[in-house]
Amino acid sequence: MRMLLIFCYFSLLLLGNSCGESSEKTTNANTIDTTDSTEVVNTNKKSILFFGDSLTAGLGLDTNEAFPAIIQNKIDSLNLPYQVINAGLSGETTAGGKNRISWIFNQKVDIFVLELGANDGLRGIPITETKQNLQAMIDFAKEKNKDVEIVLTGMQIPPNMGQDYTNEFKNIFPELAFKNNIKLVPFLLDNVGGIPELNQPDGIHPTAEGHKIVAENVWTVLREVL
Known part of the structure; x- marks a missing residue:
C-alpha cells in the first residue's frame, strides 16, 4: 500500500510537469514557479547553499516553512x-x-546541498545525461571551493518509464556519492512521499508538517558535516 501511494504521488507530479511545455512558463501549484528564492547570506557566517527544485523552494508554503528554513x-x-x-x-x-x-556561486559556499534530479526522472531524461549534469555541478562546487562539503539528496520515481529505468535512476545518487566521497541523504521524501496528510491538496508538494520530516531526513546527514 505504501508503494502504491508513492506511485500515485509521483504519477501526479509527472502529470504536473508535462515534457511538452517549458517548465519556466507555468505557475500553478502542480508545476512551476520561476521566482528565485535565493537569499543573501550574512558574510560573518559560513554558508550552506540548498540548491534544488520546488521541494527546496517550498512551493505552496511560506519560505519559513520550507525545510531549509527549518534547518536554519x-x-x-x-x-x-x-x-x-x-x-x-x-x-x-x-x-x-x-x-x-555559476552565478549562485558568486559568493563562497561552505556546504553545498544538491537537491536536483526528480524532474529529470519524471520526464524520462536519459540516465547518463542526469548523471553527467549532477557530476558537473559537483565538480563546479569543488572548483570554486576545494574545501566545500557536499551533501547529495537521493530521489526515487515510480516505474512509469519501466523498471530498468526506475532502478537506474535510484542508483544515480548513491553511485555519485560513493564516486565523489560526499554525503548522501538516501531518499529526501522518506516518510512523506505518498502520505496524503503530509502533502498539500495537489498531492505533490509536502505540507508544513511534511517539510518538518524532510528537514529531519536532511539534518540526520547534514549535522555530521557541521
Missing part, C-alpha cells in the same frame, strides 16, 4: 555559525541547475 532554526538553536541560502527553483532540472550554478 535548528542551527540557530545550537548557536552554530552557519547561514542557510535557499536557492530552490520550482520545476528545475539538472540541466537547468547546471546552467545557473
Whole structure:
C-alpha cells in the first residue's frame, strides 16, 4: 500500500510537469514557479547553499516553512555559525541547475546541498545525461571551493518509464556519492512521499508538517558535516 501511494504521488507530479511545455512558463501549484528564492547570506557566517527544485523552494508554503528554513532554526538553536541560502527553483532540472550554478556561486559556499534530479526522472531524461549534469555541478562546487562539503539528496520515481529505468535512476545518487566521497541523504521524501496528510491538496508538494520530516531526513546527514 505504501508503494502504491508513492506511485500515485509521483504519477501526479509527472502529470504536473508535462515534457511538452517549458517548465519556466507555468505557475500553478502542480508545476512551476520561476521566482528565485535565493537569499543573501550574512558574510560573518559560513554558508550552506540548498540548491534544488520546488521541494527546496517550498512551493505552496511560506519560505519559513520550507525545510531549509527549518534547518536554519535548528542551527540557530545550537548557536552554530552557519547561514542557510535557499536557492530552490520550482520545476528545475539538472540541466537547468547546471546552467545557473555559476552565478549562485558568486559568493563562497561552505556546504553545498544538491537537491536536483526528480524532474529529470519524471520526464524520462536519459540516465547518463542526469548523471553527467549532477557530476558537473559537483565538480563546479569543488572548483570554486576545494574545501566545500557536499551533501547529495537521493530521489526515487515510480516505474512509469519501466523498471530498468526506475532502478537506474535510484542508483544515480548513491553511485555519485560513493564516486565523489560526499554525503548522501538516501531518499529526501522518506516518510512523506505518498502520505496524503503530509502533502498539500495537489498531492505533490509536502505540507508544513511534511517539510518538518524532510528537514529531519536532511539534518540526520547534514549535522555530521557541521
